Amino acid sequence: MTAVHTFPDNEIYCTYIPSDMKYYKKYLNFYLGKISGKIRWGYLIYFVTNRCNAKCKHCFYWNNLNKNEELCLEEISKITTNLGRVQVLLLSGGEPVLRSDLFEIISLFIRNNGTQVVSLPTNALLPERISTLVEKLAIHFPSITFSVNPSIDALHEKNDEIRGIEGAFERSVETLTKLQALRKKYDNIELVVNTTISTFNYRDIDKMVEYFKAFDITYHNFELLRGSPKENNMILPPLNEIKKLHLKALRARNYYIDKKKSGLLEKISVLGITKYAQTIKETVLDSGRFPFSCSAGKNIIVLEPNGEIKLCELLPSVGNIKEHDYDIEKVLNSNAAIKLMETVKKCKCTHVCFINMSIANNKKTIFKVPYYFLKWKK
Numbered sequence: 001m002t003a004v005h006t007f008p009d010n011e012i013y014c015t016y017i018p019s020d021m022k023y024y025k026k027y028l029n030f031y032l033g034k035i036s037g038k039i040r041w042g043y044l045i046y047f048v049t050n051r052c053n054a055k056c057k058h059c060f061y062w063n064n065l066n067k068n069e070e071l072c073l074e075e076i077s078k079i080t081t082n083l084g085r086v087q088v089l090l091l092s093g094g095e096p097v098l099r100s101d102l103f104e105i106i107s108l109f110i111r112n113n114g115t116q117v118v119s120l121p122t123n124a125l126l127p128e129r130i131s132t133l134v135e136k137l138a139i140h141f142p143s144i145t146f147s148v149n150p151s152i153d154a155l156h157e158k159n160d161e162i163r164g165i166e167g168a169f170e171r172s173v174e175t176l177t178k179l180q181a182l183r184k185k186y187d188n189i190e191l192v193v194n195t196t197i198s199t200f201n202y203r204d205i206d207k208m209v210e211y212f213k214a215f216d217i218t219y220h221n222f223e224l225l226r227g228s229p230k231e232n233n234m235i236l237p238p239l240n241e242i243k244k245l246h247l248k249a250l251r252a253r254n255y256y257i258d259k260k261k262s263g264l265l266e267k268i269s270v271l272g273i274t275k276y277a278q279t280i281k282e283t284v285l286d287s288g289r290f291p292f293s294c295s296a297g298k299n300i301i302v303l304e305p306n307g308e309i310k311l312c313e314l315l316p317s318v319g320n321i322k323e324h325d326y327d328i329e330k331v332l333n334s335n336a337a338i339k340l341m342e343t344v345k346k347c348k349c350t351h352v353c354f355i356n357m358s359i360a361n362n363k364k365t366i367f368k369v370p371y372y373f374l375k376w377k378k
């Protein structure tokens, strides 16, 4: 029997879809790099720390939080030396900005792995720290895109309740305000508000969409609650409601595309890919099949704070990079990894990161994207 996995929100969305032609050029480079074999990893998801200053009800990683297990800068440097090209680095945790050496870590990937896009999900509770880091990055690396993703799951006290922190919403808005000011100064910063949909907030989505339209954000992204969250009664809304929410998410995305006066090509790509990914998730939740073999371990991989390597966040570790000369390829050549790769072929789940990378890896995508664009309003 094929296992169906759903994922919790652990602040990871992997929804980086470029927002203007400059980034399409990067995507084109990515495909050329892939074809020529120069790019090894489309996405590296690095849980850079498991320290966290929030207590979110929807956290799936809560059991791993606040254990003192982190790779030091020297170890990370060794890993990057052996890693090959990484197009998108997604830093997760825990709360990534709690690492005081995050700038140095990101610099290593940019310099050693040719990373073009750095995605930084954050619980947005430390406005000064986040904005200082992002500004430093934007100045030092003007050709790199920094996609900063504050997670905000409801308005006002309801967000605080979900995050388990009094005043969380206020701090998130302060973070957003500081980051939108930076966006006016640096054109390599993207600001994407991430909202995780669950039974706690799905009725508030319209209000949230309207609220964040007042900010200068790149777009507002919605993802489904995944996995087994810390709070047992936090679950997904019923499928018929999810379908309605998906349409609302597409309309919100279309609003930001129109606001930016983007071209038709961008509209087709962004809405087509998003609709395609949503359709796959709906099919999986409806106990249907995954339309392709998952890309986990092929062009997307997970590095845990303590050096464990996972093909995806849900599957068990296939080995610790520290025991394999800090070389990810050696871990992937282990018996454990080869055996697990076999099960991935029949696996399915709703994790957008892996769905998007699987879409990117599929030859039929070029035809599917315009097809799903034509269906996006349905």
Ligand code: SF4
Pocket: 009, 010, 011, 052, 053, 054, 055, 056, 058, 059, 060, 061, 062, 093, 094, 095, 123
């Ligand atoms: S911010 Fe929330 S969801 Fe993210 S790791 Fe911390 S507790 Fe978990």
Ligand code: SF4
Pocket: 005, 294, 295, 296, 311, 312, 313, 314, 315, 344, 347, 348, 349, 350, 351, 354
């Ligand atoms: S291998 Fe792919 S389909 Fe299976 S659980 Fe992991 S991300 Fe989901």
